Amino acid sequence: MANPSEHIVKSYDEELKHLNSLIGRMGGLVETQLDGAIQAVLRRAPESAEVIVKGDAQVDALETEVGALVVRLLALRQPMAVDLRHIVSALKIAADLERFGDHAKSIAKRAIAISQVPRIPAPGLDRMARMVQAMIKDVLDAYLEGDTNKAVKVWRRDAEVDQLYNSLFRELLTYMMEDPRNITGCAHLLFIAKNVERMGDHATNIAETVHYQVKGTKLPDDRPKGDDPSFTIAEGQG
Amino acid sequence: MANPSEHIVKSYDEELKHLNSLIGRMGGLVETQLDGAIQAVLRRAPESAEVIVKGDAQVDALETEVGALVVRLLALRQPMAVDLRHIVSALKIAADLERFGDHAKSIAKRAIAISQVPRIPAPGLDRMARMVQAMIKDVLDAYLEGDTNKAVKVWRRDAEVDQLYNSLFRELLTYMMEDPRNITGCAHLLFIAKNVERMGDHATNIAETVHYQVKGTKLPDDRPKGDDPSFTIAEGQG
Incomplete structure (x- = not known):
């Protein structure tokens, strides 16, 4: 402890590293939550869905921890x-991850409900979920590595998710009519x-935040979008 | 300008007032957006729905303005x-209002799609929307007046919204089956x-933020909830 100001600098740096590790843990957790929730839907496994529902509290707790650390850093370190x-970005990313986790929880709750009704084949759902899972993994890597190219690649993939959602939406209406x-x-x-689909949007938001954090500039407003998926009319209806 | 430090204090106070007025404007705007979107659905008015969709950019712009002001206040005023x-609460409230606005935009987009298919009576929808509109109005009043009693009343009303949603969900499945x-x-x-229903959740979030801002303590975790509405099984299905 020859130099107290060096000590402060080092400890500040450690706090930033701690911030990153919290974000990394949140990312790993929500990725697992998404996978578990979708498996519970596809395998009609209400018990494992319960585990996912309960697991969301961990995600929330991590977000609270990020928030507390950010406030401390802002107040004490100015x-x-x-x-x-960097700090404001971490807060935004934590908020997106928390909402990503909320969607996993909602899926798991529906997995419980859906296990009581006739099975519906939904191969597109599994594919879509795998794509979003890869997006959240890659965008967190982009964040931790400060790699904007990787972030932009994730950002571009959102259009594919929207297209898959679009097909799935139409398909499901057809099953209902049948x-x-x-x-x-x-x-x-x-x-x-x-x-x-909304989870894909959160991964895309994070890609935008990473880009802004590293480059200090925004990605264009015209996010690459598939046809706006929710608002289509199924065929065979008048 | 006898006392420069007094000048700074006054101007800081003015900045806080400006923060409140931005939040107030956002609140008024999203309330109008919700009303317009629901009217566009009920009256099958795709043109007025387009106006609502475009109007969301104003809500986003106000949120950006709040964010910029908050960063400035944090950085310069410490x-x-x-x-x-107060400042962190304003940021959270602006985020909830922005998402509230996003939901109004989604409703307006669906109003356009829905105008092309047979009309479905949905009296519960209008009632639910009016309730949420009153909630967002009252919770913004609670914020601007620092009135926690009013905030708690809004917080309690969310259970009613959930119950209306629950009935509407079942009713709509019945129409589909018929x-x-x-x-x-x-x-x-x-x-x-x-x-x-999600808009009601955002009004409830804001009530929690107002309570925390004024009292410095959190409302209980067990938010008053109706039966978890999304996850019910409609009768007549097995």
Whole structure:
């Protein structure tokens, strides 16, 4: 402890590292939550869905921890410019991860409901979920590595998710029309698909935050979008 | 300009007032957006829905303005304790209002789609929307007046919104089962109802933030909830 100001600098740096490790842990957790929730839907496993529902509290606790650390850093360290951008970005990313986790929880709750109604084949759902899972993994890597190219790649992939959602939406309406016994199950699957689509949006938000944090500039406003998926009209209806 | 430090204090106070006025404007705007979006659904008015969709940019712009002001206040004023709580609360409230506005935009987009399919009676939707509109108005009053009693009253009303949503969800599934021509319209109405229910959650979040800002303590975790509405199984299905 020859130099007390060096000590402070080092400890500040450690706090920033701690911030990153909290974000990393949140990212790993929500990725697992998404996977578990979708598996519970596809395998009709209400017990494992319960585990996912309970697991969301951990995500929330991590977000609270990030928030507390950020307030402490802002109040005690009074960071400027780059550091301020880093800290504010971490707060935004934690908020997106928390909402990502909320969607996993909603899916898991619906997995419980859906296990009581006739099974509906939804191969598109699994594919969509895997894509979003890869997005959240890659965008967290981009954050931790400060890699904007990787972030931009994630950002571009959101259009594919939207296209898959679009197909799935139409398909589910068709199943409903074919047999009224499918209606409750399909209604839940519509919401589940929507949850996954929104998770893709959160991964995309994070990509934008990473880009802003590293470069200090925004990605263009015209986010690459598939056809706006929710608002289509299924064929065979007048 | 006898005393420069007094000048700084006054101007800081003015900045806090400006922060409140931005939040107040956001609140008024999203209240109007919700009303306009629901009217566009009920009256099958795609043109006025377009206006609502475009109007969301104003809400986003105000949130950006709040964010910029908050960063400036944090960086230049280095506020402590009560002021820090006020400023961080404003940021959270602006985020909830922005998401509230996003839901109004989603409803308006669906109003456009739904105008092309057979009309479905949904009296519960109008009632639910009016309730959420009153909640957002009252919770903003509670914020501007620092009135925690008013905030707690809003917080309690969320259970009623959930109950209305629950009934509407069941009702819409029934219409779908009765006539497959209702399916597309009802699918959109399911999402619209869900949007309104989520808006109620944001009003409730704001009530919690107001309580925390004024009292420095949290409301209990067990938010008053109706039956968890999304996850019910409609009767007549097995």
